[in-house]
Every structure is written in structure tokens, then in C-alpha cells.
Amino acid sequence: MERRSFIKHAGLLTAGLGLTAAAGALPAPQASxxxxxxxxxxxxxxxxxxxxARSRPRTPEDHFRWMQDWGFNFVRIPMAYPNYLAIxxxxxxxxxxxxxxxxxxxxxxxxxxxxxxxxxxxxxxNLHRAPGYCINAGFYEPYNLWKDEEALKAFCFHxxxxxxxxxxxxxxxxxxxxxxxxxxxxxxxDQHSRATTVPGEVYRKxxxxxxxxxxxxxxxxxVIADGNNVGTTVIPEIMDLDIAQSCRxxxxxxxxxxxxxxxxxNVDNLPEPKWPGQVGNxxxxxxxxxxxxxxxxxxxxxxxxxHCGECGCWNKTPHPVFLxxxxxxxxxxxxxxxxxxxxxxxxxxxxxxxxxxxxxxEDWYGQKLDRKLLQLLTKNV
Numbered sequence: 001m002e003r004r005s006f007i008k009h010a011g012l013l014t015a016g017l018g019l020t021a022a023a024g025a026l027p028a029p030q031a032s033x034x035x036x037x038x039x040x041x042x043x044x045x046x047x048x049x050x051x052x053a054r055s056r057p058r059t060p061e062d063h064f065r066w067m068q069d070w071g072f073n074f075v076r077i078p079m080a081y082p083n084y085l086a087i088x089x090x091x092x093x094x095x096x097x098x099x100x101x102x103x104x105x106x107x108x109x110x111x112x113x114x115x116x117x118x119x120x121x122x123x124x125x126n127l128h129r130a131p132g133y134c135i136n137a138g139f140y141e142p143y144n145l146w147k148d149e150e151a152l153k154a155f156c157f158h159x160x161x162x163x164x165x166x167x168x169x170x171x172x173x174x175x176x177x178x179x180x181x182x183x184x185x186x187x188x189x190d191q192h193s194r195a196t197t198v199p200g201e202v203y204r205k206x207x208x209x210x211x212x213x214x215x216x217x218x219x220x221x222x223v224i225a226d227g228n229n230v231g232t233t234v235i236p237e238i239m240d241l242d243i244a245q246s247c248r249x250x251x252x253x254x255x256x257x258x259x260x261x262x263x264x265x266n267v268d269n270l271p272e273p274k275w276p277g278q279v280g281n282x283x284x285x286x287x288x289x290x291x292x293x294x295x296x297x298x299x300x301x302x303x304x305x306x307h308c309g310e311c312g313c314w315n316k317t318p319h320p321v322f323l324x325x326x327x328x329x330x331x332x333x334x335x336x337x338x339x340x341x342x343x344x345x346x347x348x349x350x351x352x353x354x355x356x357x358x359x360x361x362e363d364w365y366g367q368k369l370d371r372k373l374l375q376l377l378t379k380n381v
Contacts, residue, residue, distance in 0.1 A: 034337040036222070036244050036305030039122050040381050041067060041074030042345035043310060046112055050082040050129055050139040051089040052105060059112060062365065063345060064119040070374065071381040075116050076309055076341040077109070078128035078180055081158055082139060084109060092140040098131050098154045101161065110165070117173055124224065124309065124341070125162060126177035131155050135181040135195075135230060136262075146184055146202050155179075155206065156213040163217035175222035177246060177309060178210050181231040197229045200237035207238050226309060234295045239304055247296045249311020249333070249340060251289065254279050255325045259316035273317055275325040286328045297336045308333055308340040312349040315356045323376055330380040342377065351377065 049055050067075070082089065084105035087097045116123045128134065132143045132151030143151040159176065166174055182203060183195035203225075211223045224244045228235050231248040238245075250256040255273050257263035264270060276285040300306050311329060313322040333340055346352040351374050352367045361368035 033303065034300045034306060035303065036224075036307050036339070037122070038334070038337050038339035039074030039124075039307060039341070040339045040377075041072040041076075041121065041341055042350070043076045043078060043341050043343045044112070045078065045344055045347065047077065047079040047083045047109060048128060050080040052083050053089065055083065058108070059115075059345070061115055064115055064121060066364075067121060067345070068119040070378055072377075073120065074122045074124070074339060074341060075345075076124040076126055076177065077112065078126045079109070080129035080134070080139070081127060081131060082129065093142060095142045095150055095154070098142070099157060106165065113166070113169075113174070117169075122173060122175070124175045124177050124307075125166075126180055126309070127155075127158065128180040130179045131158065133179060133182070135183060145179070145206060146182075146198055152206060152209060156209050159210045160213040160216065163214040163221065167217045171218075171220045171222050175224055175244075176214055177224040177226065178207060179226065181226050181248070182228055183230045195230060197233070200228070200235065203228060203235055204237040204241075207235075207243055208241060211241065211243055222305075224305075224307065224309070231310070234299050239299075239302065244305030244307065245296075245299060246307050246309035247293070247338075249308045249326075249329050251292050252282075252284060254282070254284065255317055255321065256313045258314065260314045273321050275321050275328075284325075286332075289328055289332055293332050293336075296338065300336060300338065306338050308338055310343045311340050312343045315348045315354050319356055319358045319372070323372060326373075327376055330376065334380045340380075 044059050045056055046059055047055065081098070082093060084102055085097065086100045086102035087093060113123050113125070129136070129139065130145055131154035132141055132145030132148060134141070145151045145155055159178070162176065182198045184198050185195055207225045214221050214223055222244065223242070224246050225235060225238060226246045227233050227248065231246065232251065235245055253263060254271070255275060258273050259267045259270060261267055271280040273279055274284065277283070296306050311326075313326060330340065342349065342351065344350045346367070348354055351370050352364070354368075354370055356370070359370055359372075362371045363369070
């Protein structure tokens with residue numbers, strides 16, 4: 001409890017400070033040059049669906065209490081912008097409707113943020129679906145964020161809106177994560193259209209414009225850009241800007257997305273994952289992880305804040321394999337002062353209610369708790 005008390009009070013001490021000051025007041029577990037605090041916690045999917053009618057039940061207050069009790073201090077809220085618009089969700093959205101904010105939906109988002117803050121948990125607000133771009137299909141986009149000025153204008157409008165809404169919230173309590181897992185697609189509305197890297201100068205233009213729209217309202221706001229190429233690669237083109245960067249904890253996909261239908265064309269003919277071990281034509285090991293994360297570690301050393309906004313493993317990977325792999329991922333991140341956000345708290349990737357077939361769950365106030373995963377996570381908190 002002494003350690004949790006330290007985390008709690010450290011979070012309070014950082015209130016009102018900017019990026020560098022906040023990092024100094026809440027140090028990583030080990031000496032680190034990381035300008036971002038080593039926030040550790042979860043993604044919450046309350047506003048993940050573009051259609052509010054299909055949204056998950058709201059995260060209950062007990063979940064925040066448990067997070068705090070277990071030592072976590074971070075939640076990322078990936079939002080689909082249509083979720084908080086006053087539109088007919090059964091029809092294709094028009095460019096004009098992108099600006100129709102639904103005040104009642106915004107208030108629901110505010111309530112979730114406020115609840116997290118009651119438990120001294122930092123909130124990262126993210127546009128998982130932004131005007132003109134989402135890594136997922138399932139909703140028609142009227143333009144392309146990476147190509148169309150109208151889309152960029154709408155993107156900046158939304159971030160300026162949230163910046164105004166939360167103007168008085170200090171940087172230590174709230175950050176903005178611009179857009180989830182950027183990539184180029186020729187057809188933005190086709191899930192199977194090949195994803196490629198966003199040209200660096202294009203990403204810079206979009207990120208710079210959005211950051212400026214945010215900091216018109218609060219100059220100290222922490223702004224984070226997800227890595228290029230679906231969140232996996234460092235963005236050298238924005239290193240001179242006051243923008244942190246977010247990596248992913250899904251590498252290699254043969255482990256993290258084993259049999260996930262959205263990530264594999266044929267889920268029936270996949271080699272069984274091992275860690276470490278030979279999987280198909282590739283030997284998987286910690287050494288490959290260290291090579292993968294080295295550019296992010298180098299980025300920290302160059303003075304750019306780094307956080308791992310999403311990580312974890314779908315529930316079809318054998319649990320012992322998942323834990324062995326994820327232990328290496330977390331150790332590499334933790335050793336370099338890089339925090340993480342597990343996708344998700346409760347659900348198929350989560351510490352609660354993950355529906356794995358090879359886990360003996362512990363009953364936790366009516367929830368199914370993966371105690372071994374929780375122990376691995378808290379070991380790195």
C-alpha cells in the first residue's frame with residue numbers, strides 16, 4: 001500500500017505541470033530519459049463504436065477503484081467521432097454532418113473522464129476513428145484525412161473542440177492522442193485495401209495542424225501521435241515538434257493476433273504459436289522484440305516522449321505462450337521507462353472477462369479475473 005500511496009501522491013504533485021515537468025515529478029521505475037511519465041493501465045472502449053446504439057455498457061466506477069487499488073494510473077479512451085454526433089447513424093454521413101456535435105454524448109464522455117480523475121488516473125483521449133480515417137472498416141468516411149483539406153479541417157475542428165472542452169484540466173491529468181494507427185489506403189472504406197505507410201511530410205502536416213488547434217486552448221497540453229505504419233514505426237518527421245509518440249505492443253502478430261479473424265485471411269491454417277520457438281518459417285524470440293523496440297528506445301534517448309498506447313493478446317493464443325511473450329514485451333518497455341495501456345480492461349484482450357478457454361478464472365465480485373495476467377501486469381507497475 002505504501003507504493004500505491006506514492007503513485008497516488010506523485011500524480012497529485014504533477015497537477016498543472018507541462019510535459020517535461022510532469023515527467024520529472026512522476027519518474028519511471030528505473031532511471032529514464034523519457035519525457036513522458038511511465039503511465040500504466042488500460043484502454044476503455046465505451047465510445048469505440050461509431051454507432052452509440054452499439055456501444056458497450058459504461059465502465060462502472062468499481063473498475064476505476066480496482067485499477068487504483070492494483071497500482072494503475074492510466075486509461076486511454078479510443079473514440080469514434082460519429083459516436084458523439086447528432087446524426088442518423090443508419091445513413092452515410094455527409095461532410096456537413098461531421099460538425100454536428102451531440103451535447104448529450106459529449107457529457108457522457110466528460111463523465112467518464114471525471115470518474116477516472118476521481119481515482120487519480122491519467123486519461124488519454126484518442127480519436128480511434130477520425131474524420132477521413134480509421135484503421136477499421138464498418139463506417140463510411142466521406143473523405144480521406146491524408147489527402148483532403150476538408151478532412152484535415154474537420155480533424156482540427158474536433159481536436160479544437162475537445163481542447164476547449166477540457167481547457168482547464170491540467171496536463172498531468174489529460175493528454176490527447178491524435179489518431180489511432182495511421183496508414184494509407186487507396187480505398188478508405190475497404191477493410192481489405194492494402195495499408196501502407198503515410199508519407200512522412202503528410203503525417204507531419206496533419207499532426208502539426210492538430211497540435212496547433214489543441215494548443216490554442218491550452219499550451220501545456222500533452223499531444224501524442226501514434227506511430228506510422230499502423231502504429232509500429234517511429235515518425236522521424238515530427239521529432240522537432242513538441243509531440244510525443246506512441247508505439248504498439250502487438251509484435252509479432254503471430255502471437256498477439258493468433259486466429260483473430262480481422263487480422264488473418266485464413267484462421268484455420270495457422271501454425272501454433274510458441275514463445276520462444278519456431279512458428280512457421282520464423283523463429284520467435286526476445287532478441288527479435290529487442291530489435292523491434294530499439295528505434296523507440298533510441299527515440300526516448302533523443303528526448304522524445306514515448307508511450308505504448310496499446311498492447312496485449314487476443315484470447316485464442318495459448319495462455320502460457322501469451323504470458324511468456326508478454327512478460328518479455330513488458331520487461332523491455334519497463335526497462336526503458338515506457339508505460340503501456342493494455343487493450344483492454346474487460347473483454348477479449350482484458351484482465352477481466354477475456355473468455356479464454358485455458359484459464360481458470362478467479363471470481364472477482366462477479367467478474368472473471370485472470371489472476372496470472374494481473375500478476376504479470378502489476379509486476380511491471
